[in-house]
Amino acid sequence: xxxxxxxxxxxxxxxxxxxxxxxxxxxxxxxxxxxxxxxxxxxxxxxxxxxxxxxxxxxxxxxxxxxxxxxxxxxxxxxxxxxxxxxxxxxxxxxxxxxxxxxxxxxxxxxxxxxxxxxxxxxxxxxxxxxxxxxxxxxxxxxxxxxxxxxxxxxxxxxxxxxxxxxxxxxxxxxxxxxxxxxxxxxxxxxxxxxxxxxxxxxxxxxxxxxxxxxxxxxxxxxxxxxxxxxxxxxxxxxxxxxxxxxxxxxxxxxxxxxxxxxxxxxxxxxxxxxxxxxxxxxxxxxxxxxxxxxxxxxxxxxxxxxxxxxx
Ligand code: 3EB
Numbered sequence: 001x002x003x004x005x006x007x008x009x010x011x012x013x014x015x016x017x018x019x020x021x022x023x024x025x026x027x028x029x030x031x032x033x034x035x036x037x038x039x040x041x042x043x044x045x046x047x048x049x050x051x052x053x054x055x056x057x058x059x060x061x062x063x064x065x066x067x068x069x070x071x072x073x074x075x076x077x078x079x080x081x082x083x084x085x086x087x088x089x090x091x092x093x094x095x096x097x098x099x100x101x102x103x104x105x106x107x108x109x110x111x112x113x114x115x116x117x118x119x120x121x122x123x124x125x126x127x128x129x130x131x132x133x134x135x136x137x138x139x140x141x142x143x144x145x146x147x148x149x150x151x152x153x154x155x156x157x158x159x160x161x162x163x164x165x166x167x168x169x170x171x172x173x174x175x176x177x178x179x180x181x182x183x184x185x186x187x188x189x190x191x192x193x194x195x196x197x198x199x200x201x202x203x204x205x206x207x208x209x210x211x212x213x214x215x216x217x218x219x220x221x222x223x224x225x226x227x228x229x230x231x232x233x234x235x236x237x238x239x240x241x242x243x244x245x246x247x248x249x250x251x252x253x254x255x256x257x258x259x260x261x262x263x264x265x266x267x268x269x270x271x272x273x274x275x276x277x278x279x280x281x282x283x284x285x286x287x288x289x290x291x292x293x294x295x296x297x298x299x300x301x302x303x304x305x306x307x308x309x310x311x312x
Contacts, residue, residue, distance in 0.1 A: 006056050006063040007038040007153070011289065020047045020054035023065045025289065026102050026147035027262070030269040032287030036258070038063060038155075041200075053087055060196075062093040065153035070104055073115045073150070077122025080152050085126060088156040095160040096127075096138035097190045098205045102151040106144025106292050116142065116294040117180035119150075124182040133185075134173055137163060140186035141208035141303050143262050144292025155205075162245065163187035164204075168236045170215040179215070179295075189237055191245060201310030204241055204254060208262070209233050210293060210301040220297040223268045224275055227261075227300050231279055234304060246308070254306035259286040261302045266290050272300060 001008060007021050008014070011029035014022040021044070040061055047056035055064035064087055070076040088094055101123075106116045119142065127133050138154070145151070165171050165188050172184040190205045211218045211226035212233070219225035238254050246253060259280060263272055273288060280286075280302075293301045 002037065002039070003043045004039045004041055004058070005037045006040065006044060006058060006061060006155075007065070009036045009038065011035065011287065018049070020049040021056045021063070023054070023151075023153055026145040026149070026151055027143065027289040027291045028146075028266070030263065030266060030288040030290055031273050033285055036287060040194075053083060055087060055091070057091060057093065060158050061097070062088060062091055062156045063153065064088065064156070065151065067149055067151045069148065070150035073103070073118035074122040074125075076150050077119045078126045079122075080150060081123050081126030084152065084154050085130070088154065093156040093158050095157040096136065096154060097157050097161045097192065098139040098155045098207075099141070099186070100151075100153045101140065101142040102145045102291070103142065104145050104148045104150070106142070106294055107296050112181050114180070116144075117182070120180055120184050121182045124185045127185045135163065136160065137173060137185050137187045139163075139188070139190040139205045139207040140184075141260075141262075141301075142184070142294050143208070143289075143301070144294070157192070161205075162191040162193070164189040164191055164237065164241055166233055166237045167240050168213055168233055175215050189241065191241060200307040202308045203257070204238070204306040204308075206234055206237060206304040206306065208301045208303045209237075210295070210298045212298075217295060217297045221299075223263075223265075223299040224271060226298065227272060227275055227302070228279070230300065230302050234302070238306065249308075249311070253308050255308070256280070256282055256284055257305040257307050259284065259302060259304045261286065261288045261300065262291045262293060263288060264290075264292055264299045268299065
């Protein structure tokens with residue numbers, strides 16, 4: 001494991017060395033490398049495991065994760081978010097930057113009993129207890145898993161990032177009531193500016209992005225049209241981040257660093273792989289995973305990390 005790896009995401013069994021930075025994602029891999037490193041380019045200073053929580057930090061950012069049973073989704077989600085909140089505060093990284101959430105049977109249950117909506121309730125109950133919580137929501141991904149339980153990972157900062165919304169989309173935390181009793185507690189992207197002079201000058205952590213315009217699903221039943229709409233959403237977000245926070249730089253300023261694509265049906269893998277290579281991958285390695293998207297009518301979702309290396 002490289003000394004600057006905050007986490008290693010495994011698609012398949014990790015080596016049995018009990019390194020707290022290893023996290024096995026509970027999703028079948030359809031394309032891409034068997035493991036991905038998450039790093040900000042700084043050496044890891046401390047890491048540990050206690051009471052099922054695993055963490056590592058580099059002095060600026062802390063990555064933590066845990067896996068729990070989730071029969072009662074509301075209680076399990078609230079409990080997990082409280083445990084992570086206590087951990088990040090205890091270590092001095094109180095700003096939530098980004099989360100990843102993988103929940104068994106995310107679309108099971110009817111209406112407000114759907115497990116995703118229950119997850120949103122539990123997560124929201126924990127996060128809303130923090131002061132001014134809508135200004136400090138993390139970027140996020142929430143995907144369904146065929147394995148039991150709930151896996152949550154968080155990247156937290158010593159300092160806050162800048163939460164960004166997408167001009168093409170209603171903020172998820174303002175979705176209307178029809179999508180559930182508690183709107184999803186996440187922001188569309190987190191902008192991290194690095195003044196230290198090491199590594200990138202800025203990174204943009206783009207949340208799971210789907211074929212949603214306003215608050216409505218577009219192109220139900222058409223996976224390639226959904227992929228295209230999601231890509232347009234990401235492009236709108238990149239433009240918005242550039243003009244609102246780097247007005248002197250102009251675009252295009254962002255270089256893609258990594259992508260993950262989540263696909264509901266494995267039989268769409270070949271078509272999505274070809275379309276993604278053409279539209280977005282730019283020759284970068286990327287990962288295609290099989291998982292349920294949190295709305296029944298969504299077939300595909302993508303997340304990304306972009307970097308900007310600064311002027312000159
Ligand atoms: C959406 O835009 C699609 O509940 O944490 C994407 C990313 C989605 C994160 C979450 C949900 C979440 O509403 C779904």
